[in-house]
Amino acid sequence: MGFRKRGMSHFLKRLKAEPVEVILFLCASSSIIFLFLMLLFIAKEGAQAFLTFGINFIIGSVWETNLDLYGAFPLIYGSLMVVAGAVVIAVPLGVVTAIFIAEVLPFSFRDLIKSLIELLASVPSIIYGFVGLLFIAPQVARLFGISSGTVALTASIVLAIMSIPTIVGVSGEVIAAVPRDFKDAALALGATKWQTIKSVVIPTAKSGILASIMLGFGRAIGETVAVLMVAGNVALIPTPPWNYLSPVYPLTATIAMQMGEAAVGSLEYSALFGLGMILFIVTFIVNTLADAIVKRESKFRSGVK
């Protein structure tokens, strides 16, 4: 409370001294305001679902619109499964690519290849979905001898392709930020390039790389359109649960598919906002953690430990 009071009077003083600063401040705080409004309105619309089902809204395993039964667990599981698959594919590829570009590739190629991979990041998700549906799903079906290629694996592959540029971009930046000094120190001691990468570059950049993976994860779990087009959309936990060749129904796909059908104010409508709430909270936590990792790291660098 004391903080706010001081803030308020300070604010008013500033308003008189330099009115421009107040406008600037309002712009800067718009992010907080909108984040808060988002939480408020999505919670308001989703409240009915949480009130009706309680904890079963999250752990209930039946999502059946006809019965007005909404247990989101299969959807949450579907999202996690698809994203986990994507992480397994994208992280090794992305991180090694970032290291290769920053440390091994001749200078003249670096910018070109980095720009190409960055361009991949800007391709709209609906294009990825379109290509996934048209070209990747049939290949997956053929390769594994399954009837339909719209399964969790396909969604994971499409998501992985979409996440790689994020991971390459962010970890590339982190690796480029490893001070020249560190590398010189190792090289001058007679370390080979690979030894330098292994024992200086990677350890120094590792928490930044971890943060980039988490950012990629946060992006991936919120991805909607591409996943909807290739995930198969069955609201069931696969049997066995690790069967990547069965269709799943991720959270985001459920919202996009059913929002058009749900009458405003109905329990279904509320349940869809409830899903939005779950997504909001999960990505909020992931992003905050990623930030915390980056900040802790910069403190260690400055010697505070």
Add this chain to the structure above:
Amino acid sequence: MSKVREKVLFAFLGIPTAICLGVFFWLASVLLSGFGTIKWNLLTASVLNGGYLEMIVGSAYLLLGAAGIASPVGVLAAIYLVEYAPRGRLTRVIDQAINNLAGVPSIVIGLFGYTFFCRQLGLGISLAAGWFTLSLMMIPIVIRGTEEAVRMVPNAFKEAALALGASKWRTVRSITAPSAAPGIITSILLGIARVAGETAAILFTSCVLVTRGLPKSPFEPVMALAFNLFVKIVALGESPDKVFGIAFILFLMVISLAAAATAFRIYYRRRQPWLK
């Protein structure tokens, strides 16, 4: 000899990079393969005659409006954060909020846009609702890009102005902002590129399948490439060859925006010696 072993090792490390590039070229070739099937006259033909013109211009309307909202807010916010913000709890919270806003999934932004802009503010399914919703996705990008650009302006420039007795805001206006302008423009372009292909956020907020012409006011709905592509594939189940044209144009539009942003950045980095 260890040099040889290292070469072999690096060759292996190069495989993932090759895969990533392979994916890029594959994607490009897949989309380019549809190039021949596109009837170019459809680009300038009305939707009423089976063309895409209103969708293309409609998408541009959405993007320009969103940029019109996000650019001033984002740029001013970034200037505040770099030049004015006191070091303290509030500033840290703002900083964190920007990161978190950037991380909100677009479908959640879309849900919020629908319940807040369309219903609460009564904008209905309209261009304006789409502008506000998309601008929420652009603001963090513009802020981060502008912050970086403003930080890169050498202190010596600012001190020179301040030493001459210029006020802080005056210095920002006449020294900092112009010096950072290329970086700011790049960040706005990147923001536009980022939302240009966005589907989930406009799904419930601003688009329709067909109407006549373009909206005559911000309170009318609009046709857009991404939305029409989505509805045509997912809801109407039109065959892929029928929608290839829309997919290709959308791809081309977004890629050229992103490439323009990158080219712009590289060009100005070269011209501004203090950016190393």
Add this chain to the structure above:
Amino acid sequence: MSKKANKGISTIAAIAGMLSLLIIGLVAGYYVNAITAGNQTSEFEEDSSWRTASITLSGSTTVLPIANASAIAMMNKYSGVTITVQGGGSGVGYSNIIDGVVDIGMASRDPKTTEITSAQSKGVNLWLHPIALDAVCVVVHPSVANSSHSLNLTLQDVGKIFAGIFTYWDEVEAGLPHQPIVIVVREPGSGTRGTFEEYTMHPWNYNVTTSASVQPSNPAVRTKIETTPYSIGYVSFGFLSDSMHVVSLAKEAGKPYVYPTISSIAKGEYPISRYLYLITNGQPKSGSLADRFIDFVRSKEGQQIVEANGYLKLPYVYPAS
């Protein structure tokens, strides 16, 4: 490079950029509005205000292609009218009419009781205008049945399959392969799904098994069935293909099995058929654009659009106007 030069360049670049975008936008807008203005023809009488009116439609994705094509045709014909078509689903079609958000709703099922009560409480009079006839056809992959060995089922058998009571094909009928049944359904809220369940599931209080694959559209179901051995699903009549086997249905055991054809559907012999509707709040005012649009869809030209999209035209003809 001097600061001053740089400042000049970037400011000019920014202003030039903004200006050129603005000009491009205005020119494009003018151009679009010029080419989208249609030709004036006179089929309806000249004297009314509907020629400059605007209406909005939303609702069922089944009706969407018909509404989309009809709207385009009508806008091409009458230069002043604006017809906006949104998507959604049958649920949205009803709720938007009840909320008064759109002028015409689209639905591929009858209203639910909750929708009727909700309409009554808001004083909305749901007025259904049939525009096309549709049959929901049960289809299986050729690995289950084919033209030499066709499949006949009662509605309750179909229900048992979709409810997961039968899990292997040989439980349904001896002689069919001992293979698990793969079930494909439409998304909840879909009119096709609603009609299907109304006839095959609800009478026996069955619910679709949660292991069913959900597909967002008729073509998606068709593709899924065509490519999935031992699968069963349902599509609108207009989406039948030669790569699927169509099941003949009987209302109940002892009644004849009917194969869906234009005549069997039109005569009401095929058991799962439905109307596609446009919905208004009360009878639309005679001579209003909503009225004209509904008349247009029911006219000869409109009914050609209906058939082109794979649905059956109405068995009776509405007089124009």
Add this chain to the structure above:
Amino acid sequence: MVKVDIRQLNVWLKGNHVLKDITLTTKENAVTAIMGPSGCGKTTLLRAINRMNEIIAGCRTTGELYINGRNIYDGETNVYELRRSVGMVFQKPNPLPKSIFENVAFGVKIHKMANGESLASIVERSLKEVALWEEVKERLNDSAFSLSGGQQQRLCIARALAVNPEIILLDEPCSALDPIATAKIEALMRKLAEKYTVIIVTHNVQQAARVSDYVAFLYLGELVEYGPTKHVFENPQSKLTERYLTGEFG
């Protein structure tokens, strides 16, 4: 005894001719100082001795550089072994983001040198050689960044000593340090010369006079004068050297 023998060495960096025809020999167990105004190429010359210039893009080297009678630019030299035997200390202390112990142990580990003698004793010996042991023995696992600047620089020297080099290259090692820390490092250099061949780059004339046995004066990439320190300082052969020593430019 000649330790390093440089013959007609030329280096181009990004097209600039940075070192021009340098010919110079340094003696074993002596401190050789390379001095000259900024931009004269003294750091590049130093980095030529352990081939650290190679990691800079757009670098080209011609000429010969013999260490113990072997030309290190002959294309057969193992550059990693070369850098082990030619230790280097940088202008700014550059400890690795690891603990104090791990910093000293780093080179020993990558060259797998801890045979027989334990890693801990190598670390202890190296830290004693730079007179840092007493100051840090209680906190070997702390981050190297917790040390003061002077301590960090001595740690970097210890790190170089741990891999048994024959030559130590120091690139203006005191430029980021205060006078007390500088005095300690200078004393250390004299001590190191008993065991190693020391080559130091400096732009500080007094420092060169204090610590070196031989001094080379570089100007615009050319070797202007080279000889015993005493000789050069008391009786410079070149007018340019004289003007530099008297502080007219630099």
